Amino acid sequence: MAGVGDQPAAALPPAAREALLHYVQVGSLQDEGAVLDAARHLPLDRVECLWEPYLLLAARVREAMGLPGLTVEQTVPFRDKERMKQRLDAAGIRTPWHATTTTAAGVRELAARIGYPVIVKPIAGAGSADTYRIDDDAGLEAALPLLAHVPEVSVEEFVDGEEFTYDTVCAGGRILFENISWYRPRPLIGRLNEWISQQIVALRDLDAEDLAGGRAMGRAVLAALGFQDGFTHMEWYRKADGEVVFGEIGARPPGARSVDTMNHACDADLYSGWAEALVRGRIDQDLTRRYNAAAVYKRAQGQGRIVAVDGLSRLLAEYGDGVVAVDLAAPGEPRRDWQASVIGDGRVVVRHPDLATTLEMADRFATELHLYAA
Ligand SMILES: Nc1ncnc2c1ncn2[C@@H]1O[C@H](COP(=O)(O)OP(=O)(O)OP(=O)(O)O)[C@@H](O)[C@H]1O
Numbered sequence: 490m491a492g493v494g495d496q497p498a499a500a501l502p503p504a505a506r507e508a509l510l511h512y513v514q515v516g517s518l519q520d521e522g523a524v525l526d527a528a529r530h531l532p533l534d535r536v537e538c539l540w541e542p543y544l545l546l547a548a549r550v551r552e553a554m555g556l557p558g559l560t561v562e563q564t565v566p567f568r569d570k571e572r573m574k575q576r577l578d579a580a581g582i583r584t585p586w587h588a589t590t591t592t593a594a595g596v597r598e599l600a601a602r603i604g605y606p607v608i609v610k611p612i613a614g615a616g617s618a619d620t621y622r623i624d625d626d627a628g629l630e631a632a633l634p635l636l637a638h639v640p641e642v643s644v645e646e647f648v649d650g651e652e653f654t655y656d657t658v659c660a661g662g663r664i665l666f667e668n669i670s671w672y673r674p675r676p677l678i679g680r681l682n683e684w685i686s687q688q689i690v691a692l693r694d695l696d697a698e699d700l701a702g703g704r705a706m707g708r709a710v711l712a713a714l715g716f717q718d719g720f721t722h723m724e725w726y727r728k729a730d731g732e733v734v735f736g737e738i739g740a741r742p743p744g745a746r747s748v749d750t751m752n753h754a755c756d757a758d759l760y761s762g763w764a765e766a767l768v769r770g771r772i773d774q775d776l777t778r779r780y781n782a783a784a785v786y787k788r789a790q791g792q793g794r795i796v797a798v799d800g801l802s803r804l805l806a807e808y809g810d811g812v813v814a815v816d817l818a819a820p821g822e823p824r825r826d827w828q829a830s831v832i833g834d835g836r837v838v839v840r841h842p843d844l845a846t847t848l849e850m851a852d853r854f855a856t857e858l859h860l861y862a863a
């Protein structure tokens with residue numbers, strides 16, 4: 490494997506450094522010319538990228554070098570949320586009512602046309618940044634100044650319901666691996682309330698009846714976008730009446746170390762599985778889903794440095810090998826920015842074949858494990 494990055498080779502995590510045969514450092518990954526130049530000097534057969542902001546760059550490198558995989562034109566519907574939904578509307582997929590605008594007056598007009606509540610968000614956002622649920626005119630006027638720096642926004646019907654992912658690894662347009670994760674609570678709510686320990690639960694039983702609609706929608710979305718090879722991460726909503734609504738899709742794995750959570754659900758390695766899919770067109774691993782695996786993300790209370798972790802030893806003693814990952818900021822480390830990443834001050838992953846038991850364990854870690862900073 491070969492890498493192009495903006496860090497010195499010595500600063501790469503050991504696992505990445507050891508896996509690379511070649512590494513070229515560029516001044517900035519935003520310097521497209523420098524990246525193309527670096528790539529031309531590497532023996533490349535495929536170009537993959539797991540970070541949303543550089544998916545178009547990866548596509549440009551592929552095009553410049555005549556490599557297989559998503560072109561720029563094929564990548565745009567995965568990046569631009571309006572183009573994405575237009576394509577899916579044309580394929581008959583249920584998306585939230587939506588339109589875009591570049592002005593404050595435009596937002597007011599669309600909100601009036603759609604009716605509150607509405608969602609306003611950047612057309613090419615990530616990490617729920619600059620995303621607002623707006624319930625009335627006063628809320629709209631309060632949000633507009635916060636959106637002034639966003640060049641173009643999408644205004645959408647607010648879809649009330651539960652929120653899930655639909656993730657895949659594909660080769661040659663065939664789905665080799667599927668995952669559905671359940672967000673507890675919805676990401677926007679988790680993102681706005683610091684006291685919440687967000688959970689992302691990779692579900693064991695994808696054949697459950699209440700997931701069938703979302704799973705079928707996920708397959709239809711991949712077909713509509715003509716996705717062929719690699720990882721995908723889609724989000725969808727299920728309303729109280731059972732209707733499923735498309736949220737968004739990325740041509741990359743999910744973030745927040747959710748691939749690790751999927752690995753815990755299957756006892757597999759989907760990072761190498763992704764590579765196998767690209768290189769051989771198949772995954773030679775047992776991908777049977779044996780567990781529900783729940784990642785619980787923690788935020789410390791207080792500011793400054795972590796001074797104490799409370800409740801961990803008791804919960805570990807109680808749940809034993811049901812706890813498969815504990816990756817928390819250690820005492821002495823500075824608190825991380827909880828608004829900048831889902832992971833925040835760390836995560837715990839628990840798993841169990843039974844969903845109710847998994848959720849019970851996850852909720853105990855959400856409510857009884859505390860990190861304190863001072
Ligand atoms: N139309 C909608 N109806 C209801 N909730 C919505 C809608 N659009 C967005 N949201 C909420 O806002 C969150 C962020 O929106 P979205 O996923 O489109 O943006 P994002 O910034 O790409 O998110 P991320 O990178 O965190 O997945 C969603 O997970 C959902 O909770």
Ligand SMILES: [Mg+2]
Binds near residue numbers: 737
């Ligand atoms: Mg999202």
